[in-house]
Structure formats: structure tokens, C-alpha cells
Amino acid sequence: MVGRRDFLKAGAAGGAAMLSTGCSGNAGESSTGHGTGAGHGTGHGTGSSDGVPQTPPLKKYVDPLPRPMTAIPDPSVYPGADYYDITMRKGSWQFHRDLDPAPVWGYWAANPHDRDKPIGMGYLGPTINVTKGRPSVAKYRNELPTTHLFQSVIDAIRGGDPQLAPSPPPPYRSEAPFPKNINVWNVVHQHGGFTAPQSDGMPHQSYSPDGFHADHYATLEPDRVKRNEAIFGYTNHERATMLWYHDHGMGMTSLNVYAGLAGLYLVRDPADVKLGLPRGEFEVPLILQDRTFHRDGSLAYTMTQREGEDTPVVNGKAYPYLAVEPRRYRLRILNASNERFWRLRFDVPRDVLPQPTLPFWLIGTDGGFRAPLPMLNFLIGPAERYDLIVDFSRMPMGTEITLTNYHAPVHYPGVPGLGPQISEIMQFRVTEPLSGGADRTTPPKKLELPAVTPIEPEPDTRRRQWVVYQHKLFSTMTFNAMPFMEPSQDFIKAGSSEIWEYINTNHDAHPMHVHLINFQVLNRQPIDAVGYQADYEKWIDGGREPEDLPVLANYFTGPPIPPAPDEALSYKDTVKSYPETVTRIIIQDFTPPMDAIASIPGSGTTLPATYIHHCHLLEHEDDDLMRPWTIVADGEHEADDTGGHGHGKGPGPAPTA
Numbered sequence: 001m002v003g004r005r006d007f008l009k010a011g012a013a014g015g016a017a018m019l020s021t022g023c024s025g026n027a028g029e030s031s032t033g034h035g036t037g038a039g040h041g042t043g044h045g046t047g048s049s050d051g052v053p054q055t056p057p058l059k060k061y062v063d064p065l066p067r068p069m070t071a072i073p074d075p076s077v078y079p080g081a082d083y084y085d086i087t088m089r090k091g092s093w094q095f096h097r098d099l100d101p102a103p104v105w106g107y108w109a110a111n112p113h114d115r116d117k118p119i120g121m122g123y124l125g126p127t128i129n130v131t132k133g134r135p136s137v138a139k140y141r142n143e144l145p146t147t148h149l150f151q152s153v154i155d156a157i158r159g160g161d162p163q164l165a166p167s168p169p170p171p172y173r174s175e176a177p178f179p180k181n182i183n184v185w186n187v188v189h190q191h192g193g194f195t196a197p198q199s200d201g202m203p204h205q206s207y208s209p210d211g212f213h214a215d216h217y218a219t220l221e222p223d224r225v226k227r228n229e230a231i232f233g234y235t236n237h238e239r240a241t242m243l244w245y246h247d248h249g250m251g252m253t254s255l256n257v258y259a260g261l262a263g264l265y266l267v268r269d270p271a272d273v274k275l276g277l278p279r280g281e282f283e284v285p286l287i288l289q290d291r292t293f294h295r296d297g298s299l300a301y302t303m304t305q306r307e308g309e310d311t312p313v314v315n316g317k318a319y320p321y322l323a324v325e326p327r328r329y330r331l332r333i334l335n336a337s338n339e340r341f342w343r344l345r346f347d348v349p350r351d352v353l354p355q356p357t358l359p360f361w362l363i364g365t366d367g368g369f370r371a372p373l374p375m376l377n378f379l380i381g382p383a384e385r386y387d388l389i390v391d392f393s394r395m396p397m398g399t400e401i402t403l404t405n406y407h408a409p410v411h412y413p414g415v416p417g418l419g420p421q422i423s424e425i426m427q428f429r430v431t432e433p434l435s436g437g438a439d440r441t442t443p444p445k446k447l448e449l450p451a452v453t454p455i456e457p458e459p460d461t462r463r464r465q466w467v468v469y470q471h472k473l474f475s476t477m478t479f480n481a482m483p484f485m486e487p488s489q490d491f492i493k494a495g496s497s498e499i500w501e502y503i504n505t506n507h508d509a510h511p512m513h514v515h516l517i518n519f520q521v522l523n524r525q526p527i528d529a530v531g532y533q534a535d536y537e538k539w540i541d542g543g544r545e546p547e548d549l550p551v552l553a554n555y556f557t558g559p560p561i562p563p564a565p566d567e568a569l570s571y572k573d574t575v576k577s578y579p580e581t582v583t584r585i586i587i588q589d590f591t592p593p594m595d596a597i598a599s600i601p602g603s604g605t606t607l608p609a610t611y612i613h614h615c616h617l618l619e620h621e622d623d624d625l626m627r628p629w630t631i632v633a634d635g636e637h638e639a640d641d642t643g644g645h646g647h648g649k650g651p652g653p654a655p656t657a
Helices: 014-021 151-158 253-259 270-275 529-541 618-622
Strands: 082-093 102-109 128-131 136-142 188-191 229-234 241-247 262-268 283-293 311-314 320-324 328-335 342-347 360-365 368-375 378-380 385-391 400-405 424-430 462-470 477-479 491-493 498-504 510-514 520-526 574-577 581-587 609-615 626-632 646-649
Touching: 102 253, 188 229, 241 253, 241 328, 241 385, 253 618, 262 283, 262 328, 311 424, 342 424, 462 529, 477 626, 498 510, 498 574, 510 581, 574 581, 609 618
Parallel strands: 082 136, 128 262, 283 328, 320 424, 462 498, 491 626
Antiparallel strands: 082 102, 136 229, 188 241, 241 262, 283 311, 328 385, 342 378, 342 400, 360 368, 360 385, 400 424, 462 477, 462 646, 498 581, 510 574, 510 609, 520 581, 609 626
16 A cells, blocks of 8 residues: 555655756656556456556546536624535535546535525535635534445544554554544635634544534534534635635545545635736636546545546546637636645647747735746645636637646655656637637736735744654654644744744655645755654654754755745745755744634634644645644743754754755
8 A cells, every 4th residue: 555655765865856856857748647556446446457446538628617606605694794504415426428427525505595506516615705804604514424435444544454544653652533433524624714723623623424523623602503513713814815625524634525525715805806817707716636436437535555546637527628718817726636746837739839838927826916927837736726827818719728737746756656647637728709809907927916025034033843754664654753642742922933844854745734824935955864864763762852852954965945936925824845855934923813703702712722734645644744733822831842843043044054
């Protein structure tokens, strides 16, 4: 089994080589959307020669791209706020013309204008559009089956399968991630949101369809919910941006999201209308996922047998197409895959442009707008979002542009990179006549977007280390050699700034997501991963004495490397932590929302307040690569943070080699 766990160490030069070239070194590209894997299948789908389920052949670009419906708020329930009533339930969805409808899970929003016509499509969830500064309140109802769509995986985890169940390093003992009587439980996380902890949707807040609550289950207004419900409040104080919401159920996030539990959450600023960006039908969300299908059209979860799935899915359709006008479009891209990184470009016929790819402009990332940046391709990790302007006006009518994935094996960057390759994703067809007489949107080079001021570290900015540690081959990965369920040991003063250093000695790139806050990427620096790992293990075996913790500066193999152009001067909530590298992010202000939402008692934050961060390879997250951290008032928990590898006040931007 290679999907949920990874090898212990990589080759000596892998991380540094990847950083300097920007690609993986795997030059091969698949000519089809399917690959070959390793493992065993379940018997009722098309299988590879070794029995792993494999999607049957599908004709590309025959299904139009779906657009998720938009939820309708009810402003009458809470004064000054928009209310959404959302139900998680089983449904049916057809992923491709040549596949039968399949059982899936999804979110459905109540329609305040017609209770008999809930808003959803079965798979994924409706888009939630909110106005910056106007809060929203959501009641989430769990009406999913009590048997999981992928019950065999649940049984294996609960049964202690050594390749699936978390197995922390000594002296810690394994704990079951969910109770013996629970096959399905869920909680909704607003990814990227500025949210009080009781509404954040962390794993220990899970609840089941039959009303079983995890140990930190939380809800606003408990007298207004049933046992299978929770009410969360959202500030919507974020910059105008595209967030998303998805399941965060303890121990089964990967399976729940794979089944369909994800949707978009757009924060709009009315002042942005004057920017002249493409709007309405010319603003297109693209939710990228990879999935494998049995011959009967049902989802095949093969991540326990191989790395990655074999078919691209966009907004719930495999290999869709979008008919476009010869004008500018705004594409809002979310990587909602469990583990797959995508390196994307827009390929055009060779006789259309001097180069084989269509240029585009990056105008925003996870945390909102940034200075427009012309690009030809980009790498997007799981949970990251990219906001693009693509201009089809130079394309002759009838031109077909293919969104292509290349140099991005699973796992990324490709050691071992055994997962199926996917080269083609979807197609844009310039077949629609230009409407409205002309394209009146602002050309990207003339866009005046809100500036992002770089966060400059002060000499006394505290540093905090997070070591991606794997104590033996194919074992669980943890932060700082501690399981998720151990209490928080990282106490951060409210209002303070910190530099976090993700020390990745593993061969995989890990997309690290921090709840509550936005940050900026400071830099990266290559390290002697083998040497650091060996000395770190000696430190653990020697009793974890704080004064004996390996000093990171002793393992640098090169100078700090600035963030990539698409990361620089951008706000992020998810960062790529590359192999054999320390990745540094800077957080300007650890201040949670303190005020009540819509006058709801207990909806603001009370200190101390605990949040989490984790790898957004969902199988890694479920397998314990996740830790809590706690915001405290000044004067509380004045520890030296050595348990959490905090190491005092730093010397500024970064040490040099």
C-alpha cells in the first residue's frame, strides 16, 4: 500500500533540485487520462493487470462543464446576517455521459422561496456568496447514511490496519480516530475563514447522522439544534476572495471529501465592481479533483492501493468542455483533490499563437487579490486557490484550448511518483459569438488591484518549528513527533507575529494549511534531510530534552530561496512545503474574532482559543499529520514553547548558510 503513507527519506538532492528548476524531473507525459497503479481492486470495476480498479475508457470533452448552483440566503432569521440551512445527504450524480449515475454525498441548501426545491446537484455543494463584512450563520444537518460509502476502509482503520490507522512514535500509543460504533461522522470547515474556534469545524467537533458527538462538539444556540445538527457563525471579514467549505470529520476527512462533501464560499466586496473584472457567466469556478470509477459509474476509492486516482473531474464532470466567447474570462480555480498537485497550462493549436500555450494573468491567491502577474503555467497544491484572467479574444472562432497537466506526478514531486498520470483535464471551445458588442472589462495589465504589503519580520519575531517526522518506514507522519490527540503545547500571544518553519525531511511535498489566519511565504532553504533526521531521532531517543534539540542552522546546504513569483506578495492559508527543505511563513497577527456574530450569545472567541494546522494531503491529515495550537492572552501560559519546538526570538528574515 502506497497511497496513505510514504517512504521515510528521499534522495540527497531531490528537494534542492526541485526548488531550483520548479518542476519534478519526471519529463514523461501520459497521452491518455489513465495510468497504471499497484494494489488490488474490489472486483466490480475495470481493473489494471494487478487488479486495481481503473476507470473504463471515456470519450473526452462530450459533457458541458457544470456550474454549481448558488445558495439563497434567508435574511429574516438573524438580524443583520444571512442564514443558510444546509443538509448533508446521499444523492446520485452522473460523472460522465458514458457512466451510469452513481451514489454520492453532497450538501443541499434549503430554498427560502420554495422549501420543496432544495439547492444542490447531489455531488459537491452549492456556492455560498456573501458580502464582505456582513456575517452569515449556517445550520448544518447530517442526514447521511450510518454506513459509509467506503465502509471497507472505515473497517480497516477501526480494525487497526497498520497501513491505515495512526501509529504515533514512542512513547505515545495509538488511539482510534473514531469510536467503534461510528462509521460516519462529519463537521463542516470553512477553509480560509476568519472564524471563532467553536464555529471552525475542527475534527474533534464531529457529529454523526444518529446524533453521536465527538468530545469537542460545538454549536451556537444549542436549544435550536437537534443532535445531528450544528450552527456555526462566520464573520466574513476576509478580503474579497474564494474560500471553500468541506468536511473535516475526525479520521475520515479523506473519504468524506472523496464522496463529494466540498463546495465554494465566495466573499464579495461591492467596491470591487469598479475594477472591471469579468462577472456573471464570464466568471467561472473550476473545482479540480481526480477520481477513479468502476464500470457501473460508481466511485472507486483506490488511495489505499496506489497514489492518486486516474481521471480528472472538474465541477463534478470528467473531461468537460466549456464553450466560451472571444473575450476575457475570470477563472476561479480550487484544487480540491485529496493528494494530487496539478501543474497547469492552456495548450493551443500550434498554428494559432507563436508559442504553444496561451498566456494568462494571475490576479489572486488563497487570501484574495495580488498584483497582476503574467504567467504561462503554475503549480497548485491541494486546497490552494488561483484567480486567473484568461483572454480568449485572440483565438479564432472554433479554436479548442486544452487545460493540460504536466510534470506533476503523484506523489509530487515524484519520488516514487507511482500514481496514474493525468495530462488532459478539460477543453475551452471558442464557439460563442461575442455578446454585448464588445468586451468592456479592464485589461489585466491595467488592473488596479488592492496592494499586498510585505510583512517585514522584526528582530524579535518569534520562530516556531514544525518537523515532518516519520519514525519508521510506512509509518504515520506527525508534527514534532507528537500525535494529534496530545494536548496543545504551542501557546501564542494574541496579537503577536511569528515565523513558522516547516522542516520537511520527507520525500513528498506537503501542502500545509493553518486555520484562522492568512500568512505570507517568507522563503525556503535546502537542508541536509538525512543528517537532520538522524540527529532528530537521537534527540527523541535521548528523552527529548529541549536543550538538545538539533539546531536547524547546522543543516543548511544552501542559502534561503525567495518565494516563487506566484506566492510573493500574496496572502495564503496553504503553503507548499517542499522535500528536504525548510519552508518559512510569516504570520502578522494572531488575533481571533472576538465580537459576537448577529448578537448570538457565545459566538465570539474566548481566550485561550485552540485551532489546528495540518497537511492538506487528506490521507496524511487523517493519519495524524495535524497538531493543535493555542492563542492566549498576554501573561497566560508563559512557557518557553520547547515542547512545540518554538525557539525564542529570531534574527529577522532568515539565517543564511
